[in-house]
Amino acid sequence: MPVTGHYFKRTLVKRLVFGSLVVTLLLGGFVLWDDLERVDDAIIGVTQVEAEQVSPRLPVEFGAIDDQVRNSVRSMLASFLTERAQQADGHFIIAEIYDLDQHSIADSVMPGAESIDKAIDAAGHRFSHRRVWYAKHLIDGQLVIHVTVPLFTKAGTAQGWFEGAFIQSWPALARIALSGLRSSALVLIAIFATTALLYPVMASLSAGLIQRSQALLDANLGTLEALGGAVAKRDSDTSSHNYRVTLTAMRIAKAIGLSDQSFRALIKGAFLHDVGKVAIPDAILLKPGRLTPDEFTVMKTHVSHGLDVISHQDWLADAAPVVGGHHEKFDGSGYPRGAKGEDIPLIARIFAIADVFDALTSQRPYKSALPLEEALAIMIDGRGSHFDPVLLDVFLGLAPQLHVESANREEVALVDDLRMATKAAFVETV
Ligand SMILES: [Fe+2]
Incomplete structure (x- = not known):
């Protein structure tokens, strides 16, 4: 790490x-x-x-x-x-x-x-x-x-x-x-002196390792951003959705005290949740109207395609709960597994809230952004059916502030926020 x-x-x-x-x-x-x-x-x-x-x-x-x-x-x-x-x-x-x-x-x-x-x-x-x-x-x-x-x-x-x-x-x-204890004291001094001498030597030997390690982290985070951004560009012509949804998911996770390891998995999953859309034909992915049942069946395969994409990279593998579970619903009516309640991974349940909230409050080529109150009313409607009720309640406490923040942020500023928060999450390793 x-x-x-x-x-x-x-x-x-x-x-x-x-x-x-x-x-x-x-x-x-x-x-x-x-x-x-x-x-x-x-x-x-x-x-x-x-x-x-x-x-x-x-x-x-x-x-x-x-x-x-x-x-x-x-x-x-x-x-x-x-x-x-x-x-x-x-x-x-x-x-x-x-x-x-x-x-x-x-x-x-x-x-x-x-x-x-x-x-x-x-x-x-x-x-x-x-x-x-x-x-x-x-x-x-x-x-x-x-x-x-x-x-x-x-x-x-x-x-x-x-x-x-x-x-x-x-x-x-x-x-x-006292004469006996003198030799004990000498041993202690010798051990601490050796430790003090070792520190600068080891710190200097490891400087190169630290640099390489940081470069590797930057490269990995860059890959996340590039992969997520590529899919977002194809889908909605902007990466902002990916940035905002990741930031929102991170805020919910912080509010519930998610473990560091799950927090990092959530970030990876948020960036890559729709990576499988690269395999969906344009005629379906970019269709402005409603999808036919057959088209929807094809659309749903973006989840399995996404899991396939991340399965080839060890560093991306822990994004799987979000990639595979972001369309599951709390009452079991989602896809692809129809998983129910706590059978849906916690980070996927967190992400689903962030994803839907952003979809409702963002402008898309085929729809305008809903005002906060209307968006929250729709989400409250899905409390216990689409969303985990406990997590939704946590989110509802954060939503007004999140909405104000993201409404006033340019994409460049969102990217800066996200890079800083993401890097902090990955360098604060134990
Ligand atoms: Fe999706």
Whole structure:
């Protein structure tokens, strides 16, 4: 579909922004996840180093655990907690030692940390022989890192486990997070910078495409005008009927909020509705008096001839509902199918109103133009029989204004109006 330079730039910007957002979300999400993993690793590293301070203070083997051993471990843990409480970045507030059978030997809880002790007990823990296990909890507005660390003697013999609740200070946490987030920010900047660099390159590469596209649109619209005009010349010696009828149909369509796609099909159909008349013999097409039944039968074939003409061109194919349905009537008494009500395509029902209105209010070699009131009276007579009643009511609201406009317009001005409106309809593509 042809596009304007402005439309193209808008679409290009939209797509680039959308593309960069998707890449940012995917890549940024991955980098952020990776950063958070690193923040975790840093926190766990600190806790592990702290926990390993306990190991040298424990007996090499617990052996028989009696009250004396328990008391000595408890008192060691209490002094460990107190000593390390001065650490600026964070410290343990709960410490507990387990033997190799995962039985608790002794614990120590700093004053004020009893509720945290309960909360982490309830959350549960795991023991791993090889690595630090941890879980993060937000308790009473504080980030608590719950860890279990396997303990080993200097000789590398397993001793048991240290379990603790570590409080990381917020400034320390922010520092770690910030250093990680810096790489996320760099990724985002890189993606947006690439997008900004790509835009002018792509816009410039596409300039030729836009020009060709616009030329193609002009050529297609010119074909519409030429084909419609050729038939109109043969029929009535003027193209004005085609211009006015198309403008009227467009106004009705706008008033009912017709979709863009149907609107474009309506315009094509309006230009080409009688294109099949090229196949009707002059003796019938130009006969001044009434047609005989046989002549009328031939005249009606302009609909099928019209469908045949447009069927050879993809770009014209969506004019078919109007070309094929513009002589159908709402009560089923029209031709060629005798289609009824909503079986007649909406754009054909719109067009039928515009077509009859223009025929009644225009001067022809064999008749003079009817005044607006008389023309509308005839059309109201056809409400529900010839015309879709809902569409006719919409049209009746627009008719006085349309009549004033078209009565005072020269053909040249009509052509200008129509070209502008038509081009706008075809370039405003989604
Ligand atoms: Fe016709």
